[in-house]
Structures are given as structure tokens and as C-alpha cells.
Amino acid sequence: MAIGALEGIRVIELGQMVSAPYCAKLFADFGADVVKVEPPRGDVARQWGPFPDDQADAEKSGLFLFLNTSKRSVTLDLDTDAGRDCFRKLIVDCDALIENYLPRQMRAWGLTYESLAAINPNLVMISITPFGQNGPYSQWNAYDLNAYHLTGASSRYCGRPGEAPLEHGTFSADFFGASAAASWGLAAIYGRDTAGGGQHIDVSCAEAIAATFVGGQNIGAVAQSGKFDKRTGVGMSLGAPATILPCKDGHVWILCLETAQWNGLAKSMGDPEWMQLEIFQDMFSRAQNADAMYPLIEQWTMEHGKMEIMERCQANGVPVSAVFTVGEAAEHDHLKARGYIIEQQHPVAGTIRNLGAPFRLPACPGGPRSPAPLLGQHNDEVYTTLGKSLQ
Amino acid sequence: MAKNLPLKGIRVANFGWVWAGPVTGQTLAFLGAEVFKIESRARIDLTRTLPPFGDGIPGPDRSLSNHACWAGNGSVTLNLKKAEAQQLARDLVARCDVVVENFGPGVMEQLGCGYESLRAVKPDIVMFSMPAAGLDGPLKGVRTYGLSLTSLTGLDSLTGYTDGPPVPVENAYSDPYNGILGAFPIIAALRHRDRSGEGQHIDYSQQEAIMHMVGPAFMDYAMNGRNAQPKSNGHPLGAAAPHGVFPCAGDDRWISIAVLTDDEWSHLKRAMGDPAWAARPEYAKAGGRVAATAEIHEQLAAWTAQYDDRGLTQLLQGAGVAAAPVLNVGDLLDDPHYKARGTYIEVTHPLGFRETIYGAYVKTSRTQAAVEPGPVMGRDNERVFKEILGLDADRYDALVAAEIIY
Numbered sequence: 189m190a191i192g193a194l195e196g197i198r199v200i201e202l203g204q205m206v207s208a209p210y211c212a213k214l215f216a217d218f219g220a221d222v223v224k225v226e227p228p229r230g231d232v233a234r235q236w237g238p239f240p241d242d243q244a245d246a247e248k249s250g251l252f253l254f255l256n257t258s259k260r261s262v263t264l265d266l267d268t269d270a271g272r273d274c275f276r277k278l279i280v281d282c283d284a285l286i287e288n289y290l291p292r293q294m295r296a297w298g299l300t301y302e303s304l305a306a307i308n309p310n311l312v313m314i315s316i317t318p319f320g321q322n323g324p325y326s327q328w329n330a331y332d333l334n335a336y337h338l339t340g341a342s343s344r345y346c347g348r349p350g351e352a353p354l355e356h357g358t359f360s361a362d363f364f365g366a367s368a369a370a371s372w373g374l375a376a377i378y379g380r381d382t383a384g385g386g387q388h389i390d391v392s393c394a395e396a397i398a399a400t401f402v403g404g405q406n407i408g409a410v411a412q413s414g415k416f417d418k419r420t421g422v423g424m425s426l427g428a429p430a431t432i433l434p435c436k437d438g439h440v441w442i443l444c445l446e447t448a449q450w451n452g453l454a455k456s457m458g459d460p461e462w463m464q465l466e467i468f469q470d471m472f473s474r475a476q477n478a479d480a481m482y483p484l485i486e487q488w489t490m491e492h493g494k495m496e497i498m499e500r501c502q503a504n505g506v507p508v509s510a511v512f513t514v515g516e517a518a519e520h521d522h523l524k525a526r527g528y529i530i531e532q533q534h535p536v537a538g539t540i541r542n543l544g545a546p547f548r549l550p551a552c553p554g555g556p557r558s559p560a561p562l563l564g565q566h567n568d569e570v571y572t573t574l575g576k577s578l579q
Numbered sequence: 580m581a582k583n584l585p586l587k588g589i590r591v592a593n594f595g596w597v598w599a600g601p602v603t604g605q606t607l608a609f610l611g612a613e614v615f616k617i618e619s620r621a622r623i624d625l626t627r628t629l630p631p632f633g634d635g636i637p638g639p640d641r642s643l644s645n646h647a648c649w650a651g652n653g654s655v656t657l658n659l660k661k662a663e664a665q666q667l668a669r670d671l672v673a674r675c676d677v678v679v680e681n682f683g684p685g686v687m688e689q690l691g692c693g694y695e696s697l698r699a700v701k702p703d704i705v706m707f708s709m710p711a712a713g714l715d716g717p718l719k720g721v722r723t724y725g726l727s728l729t730s731l732t733g734l735d736s737l738t739g740y741t742d743g744p745p746v747p748v749e750n751a752y753s754d755p756y757n758g759i760l761g762a763f764p765i766i767a768a769l770r771h772r773d774r775s776g777e778g779q780h781i782d783y784s785q786q787e788a789i790m791h792m793v794g795p796a797f798m799d800y801a802m803n804g805r806n807a808q809p810k811s812n813g814h815p816l817g818a819a820a821p822h823g824v825f826p827c828a829g830d831d832r833w834i835s836i837a838v839l840t841d842d843e844w845s846h847l848k849r850a851m852g853d854p855a856w857a858a859r860p861e862y863a864k865a866g867g868r869v870a871a872t873a874e875i876h877e878q879l880a881a882w883t884a885q886y887d888d889r890g891l892t893q894l895l896q897g898a899g900v901a902a903a904p905v906l907n908v909g910d911l912l913d914d915p916h917y918k919a920r921g922t923y924i925e926v927t928h929p930l931g932f933r934e935t936i937y938g939a940y941v942k943t944s945r946t947q948a949a950v951e952p953g954p955v956m957g958r959d960n961e962r963v964f965k966e967i968l969g970l971d972a973d974r975y976d977a978l979v980a981a982e983i984i985y
Contacts, residue, residue, distance in 0.1 A: 193764075193768060193771045194767055210791070214763060218764075218767055236816050236818045237818065238795070238798055238799035238802055238803060238805075238816065240802045241802075242803070250798025250799055251794075251798065253798065254794040254795065254798050255794070301944065320942065321942070322942070323915075323916040324916050324919060325903070327896075328901070329899060329900065329901040330837075331837040331901050332837075333812060333822060333823075333835050333837040333901075334837055334901050334902065334903040335903075337833070337835040337904075338835075338903050338904065338905070338916075339906065340906050340907060340910070340911050341752075342905060343831070343905060343906060344907070344908045345749040345750050345752075346738065346746060346747075346748045346749065347746060348740075348746070350831075352811065352812065352825075352833060353833060353905055354738060354740070354811065355738075355812055356738045356752070356792070357737030357738050357739070357815060358734065358737055358792050358795060358796065358815045359792075359795070360752070360792065363756075363791065363792045364759075367759055368760075368940065369941070370760065370763045371610075371759055371760060371761075371762035371763045371766070372606075372943065374762075374763055375585045375586055375610040375611075375762070375766050376943065378585060378766050379583075379584070379585020379611065380585070382583045382584075382586075382587050382611070383583055383585045383945050383946050384945065384946075385945065386945075387945035388944040388945075389941060389942075389943055389944075390943070390944070391941050392942075395917065395920055395940055398911055398917060399923070399938075400602065400755040400758075400940050401750070401752060401755045401756075402908060402911065403911065403922070403936075404647045404755060404937065405647070405648070405750060406908045406911075407647060407908075407912065407936070407937065408631070408643025408644060408647055408934050408935050408936065409631045409644070410911070411912060411923070411934075411935030412631060412634075413631065414909070416909040417908065419749060421746065422747070423726060423727075423747035423749060424726065425749075430726065431747055432730075432744070432745050432746070439735075439736075439745050441726075441727035441735070441747070443723075443724055443727050502721060502722060505722065507722035507723050507724055507727065508727075509727050509731055510730065510731075511735045511736055512730060512731055512732070512735075512736060513736050514733035514737075514793060514797055514799075514800045514806050515733075515804070515806045516733070517732055517733040517790060517797075518733070518800055518801065520731075521717050522712060522716045522717045522718035522719075523716075523786075523787070523790075525715075525716045525717055526713055526715065526716045526784070526787070528784075528787050541801040542798075543787075543790060543791060543794055543797060545787075546760070546783075546784075546787050546788040546790075547761075547763075547781060547782065547784065547787070547788060548713075548781065548784075549764055549767060549768055549771070549779055549781055550782070551768070551771060551775070551779035552775075552779075554767075
């Protein structure tokens with residue numbers, strides 16, 4: 189059997205909820221040995237569900253079962269001297285620590301990068317927090333929501349004018365920060381000899397988004413002219429059609445910018461006469477006349493189902509897609525054919541469906557190797573090994 | 580021991596275009612790799628034509644947004660419609676460790692640079708492909724833009740106001756997200772190559788990577804058959820309240836407030852001066868607050884509206900409540916936090932104008948990434964064709980004249 193790409197890398201995770209656990213999951217699913225250090229009551233994600241039939245059970249939280257595949261779990265009370273001593277022993281010969289506590293909490297425990305690097309100079313410490321280790325807001329209490337809305341992303345890109353700016357409805361900042369942490373953290377481990385030792389990787393979820401997503405497209409303009417845009421509630425305001433419209437059984441993303449695409453859309457719609465009008469012949473002019481155009485397209489979409497619209501448009505070369513519900517995405521033939529939806533046997537939760545690897549490395553496949561661990565499931569083996577290695 | 584960036588010595592040929600692929604190259608470059616983006620004047624990348632331009636003068640080497648998103652990538656110009664250019668591209672790949680591309684499936688084959696062709700010239704090459712929905716399966720040819728790709732994951736169905744339709748995100752969150760995460764499997768594959776001698780072709784489905792963001796809602800579907808709906812800025816699992824964005828004094832000013840624990844609720848009540856409406860005993864526990872989310876949010880909004888966003892943030896943070904201003908794009912450059920972290924950096928472009936881009940969006944303690952301005956088209960032609968591929972000056976000039984190096 190092929191070994192995982194990251195086999196042999198030893199990771200300690202000190203994570204709660206989403207960001208550090210997701211980052212560590214990527215390592216674990218691709219072969220690293222990840223030991224998740226949980227407080228005696230467990231990662232908060234265990235308490236938050238979703239749960240089967242909404243019956244709370246720390247071993248059946250969907251959030252936890254998704255984010256903690258392929259890991260081992262030990263419990264440790266870091267509020268005690270003995271607990272912190274034990275934690276330092278775990279750190280002595282690991283390659284990486286992935287953590288997402290607020291900086292003030294790590295300081296209170298005496299578990300700063302400086303103190304841990306003193307006992308393991310090769311340590312790559314990956315810290316993922318809303319605002320990072322330095323800068324005035326690093327002192328703040330904050331969660332995913334606060335990080336996302338500090339980036340300009342919501343004000344600029346999501347919501348109707350005059351109404352509240354929106355996040356996506358998931359932990360968008362945590363996932364973004366975790367992904368950046370995974371790439372930068374793995375580079376620091378892979379290139380440790382080149383770099384001359386371990387180091388501290390400081391990820392601010394807010395900064396990663398404010399830089400790459402929002403800054404990438406906007407910051408040069410603001411710096412040069414002081415001008416900036418805000419959300420419009422429409423998918424794209426400069427070109428059209430480019431937005432989400434209702435249809436018979438849900439919603440579709442109508443995107444049609446190039447001329448060939450517009451002709452393909454016309455064909456999909458049965459070549460209505462209005463689409464030949466001069467004002468609708470390029471995407472800018474269509475955008476200027478969007479108020480007249482969208483209702484005409486909507487008349488058509490409301491008569492058809494989303495899958496039919498997508499199929500017809502795609503066949504005519506138009507990048508229109510159905511807005512899948514979560515269930516429609518989960519049950520789609522494409523993801524089934526690719527084996528993306530997997531089943532796992534969990535000792536308490538039973539048979540659970542889960543998401544597979546987000547990318548494929550055919551020579552060293554990844555993806556969940558074992559279900560998320562029970563709380564403290566590996567206390568005996570981890571602490572016994574630790575005790576022996578210290579003798 | 581020398582302090583080098585961790586990927587020093589890794590060389591990358593980046594066929595990526597528009598946004599996601601170039602960000603993968605940029606990430607590898609921030610980490611120390613030498614990255615050559617392959618592009619051509621025969622088909623100038625759309626993003627090079629997007630205004631605004633440096634000093635307001637239009638030109639493919641002056642798009643400010645392009646520069647921020649591509650900085651770190653070098654640039655090599657090759658007109659890949661021509662067979663000789665394809666050969667030169669393969670010659671370059673033979674001297675690279677990694678190939679990055681984000682075309683649809685099959686395009687690299689049409690350019691004479693499919694995995695089999697590249698493996699023939701570099702057996703242990705790590706090739707990274709990131710099509711919308713992966714390299715195989717019924718939807719492999721699906722046409723999407725980054726804007727709409729998320730609709731295939733369920734993510735768009737979660738975004739919007741409570742009880743309302745999905746509201747579109749007006750730019751491609753998935754592009755930088757996948758661009759950055761793409762470096763992870765590439766480095767993993769490099770590690771595998773170093774240990775086994777084996778290269779591989781990575782199949783990175785942007786759909787599947789983004790669908791991990793939907794993981795929490797997917798589990799609710801898998802366990803309970805429920806399809807999550809938009810819930811404004813409410814807690815994604817419906818496990819906490821108040822949790823949202825609330826109006827402040829001024830035009831389009833807002834504050835985000837997230838109360839995740841019962842202690843934080845006590846802190847918030849105290850900060851508000853213990854108003855009568857907040858004293859209801861059922862609000863003391865998360866379950867009671869979640870059940871009364873609408874009422875609590877309405878009361879809270881009436882209170883926050885009296886304050887300026889930054890002043891109220893100070894007040895709430897002082898009380899231990901997780902709160903932060905909701906920034907507009909216009910706030911970013913002068914924000915004290917981003918200033919302190921050096922998130923945005925002004926550089927001088929080789930054409931003489933100043934431009935503001937972002938630097939290393941992750942901070943590293945041992946080795947700091949070098950930040951370069953956006954790449955001028957063909958910036959690295961001499962380095963690649965003369966130094967790395969060893970072409971003599973006459974041959975190089977002839978290829979330029981024939982618009983093969985173009």
C-alpha cells in the first residue's frame with residue numbers, strides 16, 4: 189500500500205473548533221501522525237453539533253467528526269503545572285505544533301514560541317488566530333465572524349446596499365486561514381534544513397483574506413485614487429448577466445459575458461427576439477440595461493428547473509450553473525463517480541458519511557484514514573510511549 | 580546555518596492564468612521558489628487589461644489589481660500556439676521541479692504540455708492541475724467562473740439573509756483560496772518525490788476543495804437530511820446568539836459581535852448597562868438566547884446604532900466581548916492593525932510608477948519573504964532562455980523576431 193505523502197511528520201494539535209483542527213486534518217489525512225491535545229471536557233466542537241436527531245453527544249458532533257479525521261486524541265489539563273509539563277514533553281520531539289488559542293492564553297500558559305523553541309529548536313509552530321500574534325488587535329477577543337468582517341470582504345462583496353454586509357454562512361475566515369497555514373506550515377517543515385531550523389508561522393485569518401482576496405483586487409486602486417466600491421447585491425455590476433436568479437425549483441447562477449456565451453444563452457432560451465436588440469449585444473451595455481434584461485431572463489428561468497437550465501446552457505457553452513443545495517451537491521453523480529463522499533465506521537456514531545480528500549495525489553493518496561477519535565482515546569498509547577521515551 | 584526561504588532551490592513553471600493559478604505561483608514564490616509564469620502577448624491575460632492602471636496610463640504592464648495578485652511570479656513570454664514555443668516550454672519544464680496550471684482538462688495536452696509529454700522530459704515532475712471540478716467525472720468539462728464555481732459546492736446556498744434567497748458573493752473567493760491551498764499538495768508531492776524518486780500529476784478539484792468549507796452543513800445533511808439555508812450572519816451551526824453584524828452611527832458603518840459563551844453574554848449585558856430587556860433568565864443560557872435570536876438582535880441593534888464602530892469596539896473589547904468594526908475597502912490601508920503588520924506595501928514598479936500590493940500574507944519568524952512588484956511581461960526571458968536553457972544570443976534574437984518568444 190502506498191504511504192501517505194506526509195508519513196513520518198509528527199504533529200501536535202492544540203486546537204478548538206475549526207481553524208487549527210482543519211489545518212491539522214489536512215496533515216493527518218495525508219499521512220502525518222497528528223496527536224490532538226484536548227482539554228478534559230474536549231474540543232468545544234464536540235458540544236456544538238450538528239448531532240444525529242439533534243441529540244447532543246460529545247462523540248457524535250458532525251463538526252468534530254468532519255474536522256478531526258485520521259487523528260489521535262489525548263486529554264490534558266493545561267491549567268495545571270503537571271499538564272503543562274506533560275505538554276512540553278510532547279513538544280520535545282515533534283515536528284510541528286498547530287494551535288489556535290488567543291495569544292494571551294498561550295502566554296498565560298507559558299507556551300509561547302520562544303519557550304517551546306528553547307526545548308525543540310526544530311519546532312515549526314503554526315498559530316492560526318483571527319488577528320495574528322502581533323498588531324493592536326492581536327489583544328482582542330475574537331472569532332471567525334469578527335475576523336471575516338474586518339477584511340472588507342463583506343462590505344465590498346456580499347449583501348444588498350443599505351443592509352448588513354454578509355459572510356458566507358460558514359466559517360469562511362477560519363477555513364481560509366487554516367488553508368494558508370497548511371501551505372506555509374508544510375513549507376516550513378519541508379524546508380526546515382534549508383531555512384536553518386524551525387520557526388513560528390503566524391497566520392491571521394483576517395489578514396490572509398484582507399491581503400489576497402480583498403487587497404489583491406482593490407488595494408492598488410484605493411492607494412492610487414482613494415476610490416473604492418461597495419457591495420451591490422448583484423453578482424457583477426460592470427458586466428451582465430452575472431448574478432443569481434430564481435428558477436422553478438430554486439436558483440441558478442446566470443453568467444454570460446462573452447458574445448459566444450450570449451448566443452449560447454439565446455439558443456438555450458429558444459432564441460427570443462429581445463436578445464437580438466442592440467442594447468444587449470455586449471456585456472457592458474447589458475449591465476447598463478440590467479433592469480430591463482434580468483426580468484426577461486427570469487421569465488424563462490421560472491419556467492424551468494435548475495438542473496435542466498444548467499444542462500442546457502452548459503451544452504451550449506454557457507457557464508451557467510445550478511445553485512446546489514447542500515444535499516444536491518452531496519448526492520451529485522459527479523462527486524459519487526469521483527468517490528468524494530466516503531463512509532466511515534465510528535465506534536459510537538456508527539456509520540457516518542464524510543467528505544473525502546480535497547485533492548488527489550495518485551502516487552501517495554490521502555483522505556480520511558480513520559474516523560475522528562473518541563475523547564482521550566489514545567491517552568494510554570501516547571502517554572505510555574512518552575513515559576518510555578523519557579526513561 | 581544559512582537562513583534561506585524554505586523552498587529555495589525549487590523551480591516552478593506556472594502556466595496558470597487569471598487568478599487561482601497565479602496565486603499558487605505567488606505563494607510558492609513567497610516561500611522561496613523560483614517561479615516563471617508562462618504567458619504571451621499573442622493572448623494577453625484578461626487580468627492584465629483590468630483598470631485601474633499605474634498612474635492612470637493603460638497598458639498590460641500597468642494593471643494594479645493584476646500586479647497585486649501576480650507579484651512574486653516571474654514572467655516568461657512564449658506563444659504556445661506555435662510548436663517551437665511548446666518545445667521551449669517543455670525544455671524549461673525539464674529543468675523545473677513543479678508545473679502549475681489551471682486550464683480546463685485537456686488544454687495542456689493541446690498545448691503539447693500534457694502530463695505524459697512533460698513526464699517524458701522530466702520523469703519526476705510534480706504537475707499540479709486545478710480544473711473547476713477535477714480531471715475526471717461527469718462534470719469534468721463544466722464551465723464556470725470563480726464567481727459561480729461555489730454554486731456547485733452548496734456554499735452559495737448558505738449565503739444570504741435569513742429566510743431570503745441566496746445572495747451572490749461578487750468576486751471569486753475560491754480563486755485566492757484555492758491558489759493558496761494549492762501549495763499544500765504541491766509541497767506534499769515534493770516531499771514524496773524526495774523520498775521515493777517518484778513524481779505525479781496532482782488532481783486538484785476546486786469544487787471539492789471549496790466543499791470542505793461546507794463540511795459543517797454537509798454533516799447536518801448527512802446525519803439529518805437537512806439542507807441549510809441562508810441565515811444572515813448568524814452562527815453557522817445555530818449554536819450561539821447574539822451573533823451578527825449590527826448597525827453603528829454613520830453611513831454604512833457596522834460592528835460584528837459574536838457571543839459564544841454564557842460568560843461573554845454576561846460581559847455584553849454589563850457593557851450595555853444591564854438593560855431590562857436583557858435580564859430575562861432564559862437568556863442566561865445559549866439555548867434560550869438562540870431561541871430568542873430575533874428579539875435579542877433587534878434590541879442589540881437599537882443599542883449599537885448609538886455608537887461609532889471603533890468606539891463601541893473598544894468598549895466591548897474592554898468588557899471581554901468579541902467585537903470588531905466591519906471595515907470598508909477604504910478603511911484597510913489606514914487601519915492600525917494592518918499597518919502594524921505590514922499587510923500592504925508600496926513598491927516601485929520597473930516602469931517607474933509606485934504601486935501598493937500585499938506582502939507576505941502569513942508572517943514567518945526565521946526567514947521573511949521578499950516582496951516584488953507585479954511582473955513585467957517577459958521579465959525573465961533572458962534568464963530562462965539564455966542562462967537556464969543556454970540559447971545563444973543569435974538564436975534568442977531569432978526566436979523573438981519570429982514571435983515565438985512573444
